[in-house]
Amino acid sequence: MRGTSAGDGPWLDDAAGRLVRPFTVSNGRTRPTIAFDLMSQVMATGSGDIGHLGPEHAQALDLCRAPVSVAEIAAHLRLPAVVTKVLLADLVGCGALTAKPPAFHHNPTDRSLLEAVLDGLRRQL
Structure with missing residues (x-):
């Protein structure tokens, strides 16, 4: 496939963009069977049979050698x-990953937290 970016595999093409629609990798499913927060931490267990799952599952699992957030995995995979x-x-579900909620236990709509996020975003722009 001409124009494929290094590390992106056959899913992205520089000229054409994404070659596979994002929801095809989940077989059209839009509701996970487990409730994840974007900041939930997941980590590979080293076990579990993923032979019946697709290549995208293997890519996600490869990113989970150390604890990593759901948001980071989505960014690396370039998927919603x-x-x-x-x-x-x-x-x-197949035992290949463990998941735990975010490490913080305060109110995610806490005004000071939202202001800190906004300040950080402004510094990035």
């Missing part, structure tokens, strides 16, 4: 978060 959550739920 909901599609990534479906893939990760499949991997948890």
Whole structure:
């Protein structure tokens, strides 16, 4: 496939863009069987049979050698978060991943937290 970016595999083409629609990798599923937050941490268990799953599952699992957030995995895979959550739920279901909620336990709509995020975003622009 001409124009494929290094590391992207056959899914992206520089000229054409994404060659496979994001929701085809999840077989059209849009609801994960496990509730994930974008900041949920997942990590490979080293076990589980993923032979029946697709190559996208293997790519996601490869990113999970150390604890990593759902948001980071979605960014690396260049997939929508909901599609990534479906893939990760499949991997948890077959025993290949473990998942835990975010490390923080405060209110995610806390005004000071939202202001800190906004300040960080402004510094990036």
